[in-house]
Amino acid sequence: MLKQSALIDPVFHALAHPTRRVIVERLSRGPASVSELAKPLDTTLPAVVQHLAVLEASGLVRSEKTGRVRTCCIEPVALRTAEDWIAERRATWERRLDRLGDYLVKDPDHQEG
Amino acid sequence: MLKQSALIDPVFHALAHPTRRVIVERLSRGPASVSELAKPLDTTLPAVVQHLAVLEASGLVRSEKTGRVRTCCIEPVALRTAEDWIAERRATWERRLDRLGDYLVKDPDHQEG
Numbered sequence: 001m002l003k004q005s006a007l008i009d010p011v012f013h014a015l016a017h018p019t020r021r022v023i024v025e026r027l028s029r030g031p032a033s034v035s036e037l038a039k040p041l042d043t044t045l046p047a048v049v050q051h052l053a054v055l056e057a058s059g060l061v062r063s064e065k066t067g068r069v070r071t072c073c074i075e076p077v078a079l080r081t082a083e084d085w086i087a088e089r090r091a092t093w094e095r096r097l098d099r100l101g102d103y104l105v106k107d108p109d110h111q112e113g
Numbered sequence: 114m115l116k117q118s119a120l121i122d123p124v125f126h127a128l129a130h131p132t133r134r135v136i137v138e139r140l141s142r143g144p145a146s147v148s149e150l151a152k153p154l155d156t157t158l159p160a161v162v163q164h165l166a167v168l169e170a171s172g173l174v175r176s177e178k179t180g181r182v183r184t185c186c187i188e189p190v191a192l193r194t195a196e197d198w199i200a201e202r203r204a205t206w207e208r209r210l211d212r213l214g215d216y217l218v219k220d221p222d223h224q225e226g
Contacts, residue, residue, distance in 0.1 A: 005131040016125035018118040021198070028205040074206055083199040085134070090192050092141040 007059070011082045014058035019043060020051045024060060027074040034063075034070045120172070124195045127171035132156060133164045137173060140187040147176075147183045 014020050023037055038048040052072060055061035059078035063070050127133050136150055151161040165185060168174035172191035176183050 005134070008134070009129055009131060012125045012129035015195075015199075016122055016129060018122060021118070021121070024202055025205075028202040028209070030209055074202075076203060076206055079199055079203050079206075082128075083196060083203060086128075086192055086196040086199070089137055089141040089187075090189060090196060092138075093187055093189055093192075096141070096143055 007078075008081060008085055010054075010058035011060060011078050014054050014060055015082065017051065017054075019047075020055055023048075023051060023055060023072075024074065024079075027061060027072055031071050031073045034072065037072060120191075121194060121198055123167075123171035124173060124191050127167050127173055128195065130164065130167075132160075133168055136161075136164060136168060136185075137187065137192075140174060140185055144184050144186045147185065150185060 015024070019041060022041060026032055026037060026040075034048060034052065035045070037052070038045050041048060052061060052063065056063060059075055061072050062075050063072040065071075128137070132154060135154060139145055139150060139153075147161060147165065148158070150165070151158050154161060165174060165176065169176060172188055174185050175188050176185040178184075
């Protein structure tokens, strides 16, 4: 669990900020330079660079510098890891509800407290 | 966006801690009292209560007190909101890859830089 946690903690942490989610949303539509990412955001360039550092540390984004331009891309594996974690919990919960439903249909006099 | 962000920020923040994810994992299998939740965790009861407060504030968990026992349940709507947000980004990214693939098949001499 610890090894997986070490990977998932920073992904959920990175996604917990609206500006970083806007950046992920933009990058899901294709690569962008840092200044392209900063343009629609109501924040300073150093703040954007800091958000990108959090996203890169989480594994959600990678970037490459060519000359003076740093281009950022999404890393879908990290996105998938977080999505899978949530989906598994939801599936467990839904299976439990199904079992509870079956039980109540078979034995309608009993209800879980 | 701001209204949705106000809902999603605390969900991702809550999921960014391994102890809180263990609690969500346990509750996805069914309701549990605070002491049942605390038992397998390597932490103090006050720390568990604090984690539960973060989970309740995020909308991921709700609790009810009957006599001296507080019972906690999962709230699947918040879990679904976070899952949907990630799934939409991944779908956008995959559609873009598909379009890029089609483009490269039609015109193999061009590659996106």
